Amino acid sequence: MYDEQTVLVLSGTSDSGRAVAETVADAGGTVGFTYNSASDDAEALLNELDGDGHEAWSCDVTDPEETEAVIDEAFDAIGPIDSLVYTVGVIARSSITDTDVDDWQRHLDVNVTGAFNTIKAAAPKFEEQGHGAMVAVSACDGIMRSSDLAAYDASKQALIALVEEAARELGPSGVRANVVSPGFIRDPDALSEDAIDGLLEQQPYKQLTTPQAIANACLFLCSDLASTTTGAVLPVDSGLSLE
Helix, strand or coil: CCCCCCCECCCCCCHHHHHHHCCCCCCCCCCEEEECCCCCHHHHHHHHHHCCCCCEEECCCHHHHHHHHHHHHHHHCCCCCCCEEECCCCCCCCCCCCCHHHHHHHHHHHHHHHEEEEEEEEHHHHHHCEEEEHHHEHHHHHCCCCCCCCCHHHHHHHHHHHHHHHHHHHHHHCEEEEEEECCCCCCCCCCCHHHHHHHCCCHHHHHHHHHHHHHHHHHHHHHHCCCCCCCCEEEEECCCCCC
């Protein structure tokens, strides 16, 4: 499915971004990915990806000029690019009254403005090609409410609104835009068995999301299997958002 696809991942060093990159490369596709400060992780991933022609760029998505320059370079180096996947994000647990302005702004800068900068830079390229698919990874917090995640919830809801607007604006040019909304993610290194059991109790289907499951959903939305799907929010949360 991805053997002739070229996918740009922002950021390839996130867990889900890495899974996207590896899945595309394993299938014979071409991958470009960005990273912020994790240069060692980026170099390691680049060396591990199957096949040739993959590229990586350092990029601070909160800087609009830098983001535009990297997007331009990516399209020149590995283009035409079929799909773009935005996996950049930050999260901190805090209530409204305990959230300081800097933390609030950081969530908006990375989770929303970074996506805006990316979409704004990539949209003309996709429109010129006459095709393209963009997928942003949000969270189930974008479609439901959680306690003590004021800045994170607000930023993820804003991200969904941004992508829906992109779908509306870019659709006539043959460009699709969708959102993947993960739930609790299994991380054996960070979660005890008791913690995992506690998370499972909160969702109908008793299996935690994995980075690979998120990647699979992203790449489905990028593929021709979803050729008429745009402006959609696809939950990958084992039914958590149904609660």
